[in-house]
Amino acid sequence: MRFMHIRTRFAPSPTGFIHLGNLRSALYPWAFARHNKGDFILRIEDTDLERSSQEAVDVIIEGMAWLGLDLDEGPIYQMQRIDRYREVVKQMLDSGLAYPCYMSEEELNKLRDQQMASKEKPRYNGLWRPEPGKTLPPVPEGVSPVIRFKNPIGGSVIWNDAVKGQIEISNDQLDDLVIARPDGTPTYNFCVVIDDMDMNITHVIRGDDHVNNTPRQINIMRALGGSPPVYAHLPTVLNDAGEKMSKRNGAMSVRDYQRAGYLPDAILNYLARLGWSHGDAEVFTKEQFVNWFDLESLGRSPAQHNPEKLLWLNHQYIQNSDPVKLAAATKPFAHEMGMDTEAGPDFVQVVSLLKDRANTLIEIAEGAKLFYLPAPNLTADQIKENIAEAVMPVLKDLVEAISTAEPTKEAYAAVFKQILAKYQIKMPALAMPVRYALFATTQTPAIDSVLVVLGKEEAVKRLSKVVQ
Template sequence: MKIKTRFAPSPTGYLHVGGARTALYSWLFARNHGGEFVLRIEDTDLERSTQQAIDAIMDGMNWLSLDWDEGPYYQTKRFDRYNSVIDGMLEAGTAYKCYCSKERLEQLREEQMAKGEKPRYDGRCRHDCSEHAADEPHVVRFANPQEGAVVFDDQIRGPIEISNLELDDLIIRRTDGSPTYNFCVVVDDWDMEITHVIRGEDHINNTPRQINILKALGAPVPLYAHVSMINGDDGKKLSKRHGAVSVMQYRDDGYLPEALLNYLVRLGWSHGDREIFTREEMIALFTLGAVSKSASAFNTDKLQWLNHHYINTLPPEYVATHLRWHIEHENIDTRHGPQLSELVTLLGERCKTLKEMAANCRYFYEDFASFDADAAKKHLRPVARQPLELVRDKLLAIHEWNAQNIHDAIQETADALGVGMGKVGMPLRVAITGAGQSPALDVTVHAIGKARSIARIEQALAFIAQREQQ
């Protein structure tokens, strides 16, 4: 049997991390078995579905490189197929027209709730609708079995049994002629030959209804696996108040797709005590049996730890392709200064996100008119004038501009003046970067370049001279 899974989001908002994890698990399961992965857009909610949301889903899937083998299919383009199946069910007696008014259904609901009963349709039109003309406004309901139970072996949770008495006759076509979500899903899974449905636990209640419809159609029933929800650090369901929940928001916040995927796969699945997995290792090792039944807690600190790991272990040239977006977002002109791959190496240890890296690299590329006030007050004092003048002269004398020769020039300056490296290094750092923090001074000065470094030292000396006159 060829394994075939699907990811079927509703385009009513962005692709959130819960959906991305479901997509990842479905994708991994298909890839692990050499099967196929289908992307389906379930856009039957015509009022809430938007093209913007569809674009956001596509952007998220593409950024995570979760490629699909078929699709994207759109339910709104398959209404003729759904209605054809419904018409066949009406003829077969597995569905029926219901003429009950909204008022009657609301009254029925209130009476049932007053008695402490579960609100459900009472089957009035199932038994007799002879008083109504065939062309009167109506919905179509599925004639759910009235005896027995639905039993399915959830691939994560084990056997689940639901009595058919718990299930009422589901509306499968509305008064306006449009098919409903639960029905469209069934026909899609049938037509697309889906073998495994991996989705969130909020769909568990839909599963027995969908299984009954599949059986009524004589269609094969796929295997189901329901993944637990994701909670925030506080144990409550993950939401906007916990920070970013949209996949593309994590891109915007400076995370690499490898870090988010690695984090999401471990958010409910495990393989021993390992924390770090390449994409190839995820595919090779993933099984539904190792997915936890318990809810997972989202931990931003752990995601940042993973992101820091990937910034420093993936090829700098690759990380730079993702960094470029953030550099452009900061409007930094990179025509003068180090290659972005070199910048990744320079700042990787200091930065947990690419956004942080972009926010802290401007001095490598652009000159500045002023110094950080606190750093200048502390380090650009009259006593720093002599160390800066001497190190300037030694830097000017360097013929082969490299980090080792720059380091030697700074050391020789400290030795000549009989002071510690900090007495030279800190004023030089503020002069070169405009602030009090940077990567190692020799590689920083090297990356900024000889001419610009000398010019910035002169700017710092002018600042000190002005300070001396005050």
């Protein structure tokens, strides 16, 4: 087999925000291109002028950049290629591959109603299709025609789908597709073909909602002398209720996950497993994914979104993240919560302490508040209510011991052990009052680690206020 330079593309329509199901359709062609040392292209299919928006384009580009899906070409906008499409439409008209159709919307709707009443498949009847010996109706005045592609009559379109296997569609099921509207703007299925040909796309990896478009696109491509790419139609991504993932069904946008404190590598890992697998591997790096990825391992069944699995995966990535990088990713969330991360303990230390119990960056930032909010100003009543009188002598001894101890986790642990043995009490009986004295809460990470991060001087100052 001769070497083929792989070229894939992600071609979203910027008519709404991009959710996880959309992003999977970007991830797989990106991974296939990277695995094969090929090219990955972003093409913005923005010919739907009424519904397309620049904001949606921005979200697509930002989301892909956030996930690290780097581009070799693009973004390429279809609306900037209108002259090219019109040029090809003219060529097709001149060569008899396409023809003007003057059937009005009203006539077309009437025809479809009649066909449905007769239990026939609604389709254009070829009224304006020129054929040898056929007399066409008189051209109505003042009507701008649509341009239709002369679809082959008889035979079938057959292709070997890399996911679904061989698919065969009879040409008799396909009517003559409109390739240009009355105002001259080209239609989706036509633009896709010209783009894929001009950009030398070798593999089209996309959702299986495009399967019905594929035979039409193959016929146009072959009529223009092109060779169809390899098609791989990915099964639908279902939401956790078993419905197709969409904004209407509550799907979150990529920006939502970013704002909710998810790590891009966790999202990428999760998306990779929504329809692809490599043995039993659940947690893997982006590099491993690219190295392992092939079309043969794509699943044929719909994948189901599992929010709990995604949260678990995000926790795995947070747990195993480099503390410096994790702190940098968490800082914006801490700043949003009003924390000055420069005024207090080293933020990297704080994040290192909190990361093993956190599922999201927001949870880390929430935990960090302990160390950056002002020291609690406890009233006598609060102290009496939350710290038993019998514990006060124990706390006093603890403060003195901490004051002379080395500021290490091991030294503080030894101090606690010594005090507990002296007073014959269990750790919770001492740790809970210490937590409350330090932060006015009884929920914190391990107390010896907390003392290290908070700092000896600050810890002694806060504890001393309670035992005075």
